[in-house]
Amino acid sequence: MHVDIVPVGDLPAAVKREASSGLRSVYDCEVTIHDNQPVPEGAYDSGREQYRAEEFIELAGRVGSGEKNIAITANDLYYRRRNYVFGLAYLSGNGSVISTYRLQTSSDGGFSERSATDIFADRVRKEVVHEIGHTLGLEHCDNSRCVMNFSPTVREVDVKEENLCGSCQRLVL
Template sequence: MKYSIFILIFILCCCTNKRENESAEKNQKVIVIQPLGNFDSKQSQKVFSEIKAINPKVILKQNIEFPETSFYKPRNRYRADSIIKSLKNKIGNDSVIVGLSHFDISTTKNNIVDWGVMGLGYMPGKACVVSDFRLSKKNRNNQFYKLVLHELGHTAGLAHCNIKTCLMRDAEGGNPLDEEKDFCKKCKSFLKDKGWQLI
């Protein structure tokens, strides 16, 4: 009798966990990777492979030109907010899209009309954009992947995090990506509930 109760509890726990996992997977959006302009195909393929490890629902698109309205001539760079506005209309409700850029990007921040950024994503949102223009030459590929995860975290609904080693840390105008190790426990738990397959 005693063992029967343990077996019954074990079965109930397994069924509950299976339902929770299935529910989380159902919530996971398709991630669409959209290279912009002359973005390197090997680098976009690398991002695709890395994202696929945490979400099997990922699609890599062919390069497209930057939206015409996104070019900011006075600073010879592209407006991240305009790129996002254009990209979000290219996908369905079950998807989120991330634009990949080699060119510098900017947005309006506080009283600064054209503030250069490494990436931009709204919280929650359907689109984000990242650029490797401001990344260090030394760890560029690793930093770029962290940046992609950071902006996708915003689209999933995560705000900036106060933990300095968390991928959701606010850059505050600098580049702390080498100090960031992983999502903190709280941010990771949030993303797992959204269907991200994080260890």
């Protein structure tokens, strides 16, 4: 499998590296980094002061060169009536997106003694693995340690592991 990371807007090189590393380690796939893309026109909702996640998925699917493509942005995303999303993907689709905006809180709530930089890097890896998992047909997993577990808060992202549980692995690997 080939996954193309599509950076949208200004994205630090470290974020691209972490995303690539997470995808390679879990899915053993080829990963490329696309040229930076501008934020999609019409994606910004001035009433919410956020961006529509679907617009970024469409961009990733359109410009990405992989079998699976994931947009990564620092912009704050939402989907439908949710206040925000860390990421979004359509089940078995080829496009997906994650936002680093809400992953950058300085602490993991005392879950570990690691630096904010390390915690943020873990969150990026977990979110890209999670969203690509959806594009591979995986739904949310009930196992709280599985990367495919639904995690609406950063605390829940921090608790889960970067890897697929045995059940999810058997479905895609």
